[in-house]
Amino acid sequence: MTDVVRLESLYKTYDGGVTALDGVTASFPAGSFTAVMGPSGSGKSTLLQCAAGLDRPTGGRVFIDGTELTATKDTAMTKFRRTRVSFVFQDYNLLPSLTVEQNVVLPLRLAGRRADRHRVRETLDRLGLGDRLGELPERLSGGQRQRVAIARALVADPAVIFADEPTGALDLRSAREVLALLRSLQRTIIMVTHDPVAASYADSVLFLADGRLAGSLRAPTADAVAERLAHLGDRVGVAA
Amino acid sequence: MIAVALRNLRHRPGGFVATFLSALLGAALIMAFASLIDTASGADAASNESLVTTASVGGGWCLVIVAFAVTSTLTLAVRQREQQITLLRSVGATGPQVRRMIVGEALAVALLAAAVAVPVGWLLGRVLVNLLHNTGQVASTVDPAFGPIALGAGFGVTLLGSLVAAFATARRTGNQGRQRQRPLLRRIGAGLFLLIGANCAVLTATLMDGKGIDAMQTAGQAGIWASIGLALLAPELLRLVTAVLGPVVRLFGAPGGLALRGPRLSSAVMPVLLFTGIATGTVYMQGIEDRAAAGQVEPDYAQDIQTLNYVVVGMITVFVAIMLVNTLIAATTHRRREFAQHRLAGATRGQVTAMVALEGVLITVTGVLGGLVASLFTVLPFGSARADRLWPDASPAAFALVAAIAVVLTASALIQTTRRTLHGPATAAVRA
Numbered sequence: 001m002t003d004v005v006r007l008e009s010l011y012k013t014y015d016g017g018v019t020a021l022d023g024v025t026a027s028f029p030a031g032s033f034t035a036v037m038g039p040s041g042s043g044k045s046t047l048l049q050c051a052a053g054l055d056r057p058t059g060g061r062v063f064i065d066g067t068e069l070t071a072t073k074d075t076a077m078t079k080f081r082r083t084r085v086s087f088v089f090q091d092y093n094l095l096p097s098l099t100v101e102q103n104v105v106l107p108l109r110l111a112g113r114r115a116d117r118h119r120v121r122e123t124l125d126r127l128g129l130g131d132r133l134g135e136l137p138e139r140l141s142g143g144q145r146q147r148v149a150i151a152r153a154l155v156a157d158p159a160v161i162f163a164d165e166p167t168g169a170l171d172l173r174s175a176r177e178v179l180a181l182l183r184s185l186q187r188t189i190i191m192v193t194h195d196p197v198a199a200s201y202a203d204s205v206l207f208l209a210d211g212r213l214a215g216s217l218r219a220p221t222a223d224a225v226a227e228r229l230a231h232l233g234d235r236v237g238v239a240a
Numbered sequence: 241m242i243a244v245a246l247r248n249l250r251h252r253p254g255g256f257v258a259t260f261l262s263a264l265l266g267a268a269l270i271m272a273f274a275s276l277i278d279t280a281s282g283a284d285a286a287s288n289e290s291l292v293t294t295a296s297v298g299g300g301w302c303l304v305i306v307a308f309a310v311t312s313t314l315t316l317a318v319r320q321r322e323q324q325i326t327l328l329r330s331v332g333a334t335g336p337q338v339r340r341m342i343v344g345e346a347l348a349v350a351l352l353a354a355a356v357a358v359p360v361g362w363l364l365g366r367v368l369v370n371l372l373h374n375t376g377q378v379a380s381t382v383d384p385a386f387g388p389i390a391l392g393a394g395f396g397v398t399l400l401g402s403l404v405a406a407f408a409t410a411r412r413t414g415n416q417g418r419q420r421q422r423p424l425l426r427r428i429g430a431g432l433f434l435l436i437g438a439n440c441a442v443l444t445a446t447l448m449d450g451k452g453i454d455a456m457q458t459a460g461q462a463g464i465w466a467s468i469g470l471a472l473l474a475p476e477l478l479r480l481v482t483a484v485l486g487p488v489v490r491l492f493g494a495p496g497g498l499a500l501r502g503p504r505l506s507s508a509v510m511p512v513l514l515f516t517g518i519a520t521g522t523v524y525m526q527g528i529e530d531r532a533a534a535g536q537v538e539p540d541y542a543q544d545i546q547t548l549n550y551v552v553v554g555m556i557t558v559f560v561a562i563m564l565v566n567t568l569i570a571a572t573t574h575r576r577r578e579f580a581q582h583r584l585a586g587a588t589r590g591q592v593t594a595m596v597a598l599e600g601v602l603i604t605v606t607g608v609l610g611g612l613v614a615s616l617f618t619v620l621p622f623g624s625a626r627a628d629r630l631w632p633d634a635s636p637a638a639f640a641l642v643a644a645i646a647v648v649l650t651a652s653a654l655i656q657t658t659r660r661t662l663h664g665p666a667t668a669a670v671r672a
Binding site: 055075093094098106152 | 493494497501502578581582583584585586587588589590591665666667
């Protein structure tokens with residue numbers, strides 16, 4: 001089995017009757033970089049949260065790295081995520097009181113795992129942050145902060161990295177650098193974005209509309225993605 | 241903006257509970273003591289003197305505490321709403337407009353609190369006069385009165401105190417961006433208060449030696465000034481304790497390491513330190529006095545003073561409890577986002593709670609030790625003046641009780657608010 005993440009008919013209904021996910025089935029092969037796209041309210045953030053074990057779907061099953069996510073208690077879900085999943089967020093979510101290096105090893109320390117100092121340094125070096133180890137996040141630029149977040153995701157050596165609008169707060173150049181970096185990692189990455197340019201860095205794009213899959217695109221270009229997005233409304237259900 | 245201020249009060253009264261409570265208590269106590277002066281106006285000379293003395297001693301205490309409590313609760317009530325204020329600014333509110341809103345809110349709360357305090361103050365005033373009747377210090381023919389001085393002092397002090405506190409708070413919110421702490425000014429203030437405390441301590445041990453119970457005046461003050469001085473040094477003291485206890489805290493694994501590196505909650509050390517310092521000092525001072533006076537002929541007001549001392553300790557306990565709980569709730573709620581980030585990085589709720597609990601240990605240890613040092617400013621010189629021995633011949637049980645109260649207050653407030661802050665999914669909290 002080479003699918004690192006598999007979703008089987010996921011449903012998510014919020015209190016008050018809003019249906020965010022309406023039967024989504026999808027799988028993400030090992031080493032693939034997938035962008036999930038859709039207009040606001042299409043359920044892409046909910047999909048990411050359910051797939052990553054941050055939230056419980058109302059119905060359906062989630063498999064990560066061959067194991068089904070069955071935990072329902074917060075602590076158990078946290079422990080499940082720790083060993084399998086890492087995150088990169090739009091607003092970085094670095095802890096302001098910790099240095100770059102401390103932020104990077106935080107998930108390992110929380111999991112009670114030993115941080116391989118050498119490996120941490122090497123990773124940060126590779127991301128061009130080798131000379132900022134002792135710096136606090138507030139002294140870094142947005143692009144640098146996002147690279148720290150990526151280093152943090154990498155050091156835990158997860159089965160899959162989830163990225164939620166990772167370039168949403170970055171200027172064009174930093175955004176391009178971060179995206180190129182994500183692509184060069186050769187890891188399983190699932191990225192939610194609304195930016196066609198960002199999506200064009202992925203191996204494939206999955207479109208969502210009204211909580212359902214609305215097609216996919218292999219080897220996407222920014223223009224093709226934008227075109228598809230523009231007509232998503234009138235082509236719901238049509239496969240690529 | 242006044243309209244916005246009033247709408248805020250109606251919309252979210254919970255945010256102002258602490259400010260209201262401390263203003264209410266303060267106003268009631270000040271009214272009670274000030275009513276003694278109302279009472280004194282129609283009394284004989286001896287009663288008059290006794291009433292005015294009690295009023296000025298008790299009232300003085302109240303002033304200090306009210307100023308401290310109202311300022312701290314108000315500052316936090318405003319700081320908690322940074323988001324709302326940023327929003328107001330972004331829709332076009334000018335700095336002065338925001339300031340007017342904050343001052344308006346504070347005045348409305350103070351006015352309401354003072355009004356509610358009137359019956360409470362009236363009742364407390366009667367209790368005080370009754371007390372003085374019982375000890376024979378005030379002739380039983382003197383009837384308790386509640387007049388213009390009580391009302392004037394109560395409303396005046398509460399409104400003025402809130403106004404000053406609001407202006408200070410508003411100015412800090414006005415200049416957006418980083419709130420620069422001014423450590424130099426704070427340290428100079430701390431040094432000044434400690435010097436005054438030391439001066440009072442020396443006076444007690446020298447000038448007041450052999451003056452019996454009168455030495456309490458300077459001895460009591462020495463402890464208060466020292467407590468305030470040390471409370472101002474809370475950030476430094478907390479850093480010191482953190483450095484010393486670091487190796488122990490680190491034994492608790494990841495939460496321990498995080499507790500040492502997290503934002504330091506020195507604002508929570510202040511109330512713990514003030515409480516421990518003033519309560520310990522006063523209780524042991526009274527203990528020394530009781531032992532020294534045994535078998536001696538004591539002035540007839542000795543018993544008054546004993547009662548007053550315990551009343552003061554009780555008052556301070558209530559005030560400090562409000563301040564402490566308020567500070568901790570505000571500081572913890574403010575960290576909702578930080579907690580959520582920890583959880584997204586893989587911390588369980590238990591780990592976050594453990595981190596906060598360890599921070600609480602550091603706060604309590606700093607506050608209790610600092611308070612113990614401050615209380616020595618009262619206890620040692622008074623012991624030397626009254627009983628000719630520096631170290632009191634008393635059991636540490638009273639101090640243990642004071643420390644236990646500090647621990648229970650800190651722990652319950654911290655754990656409760658952390659639990660509440662951790663409620664719900666981390667993804668929602670991180671966006672909030």
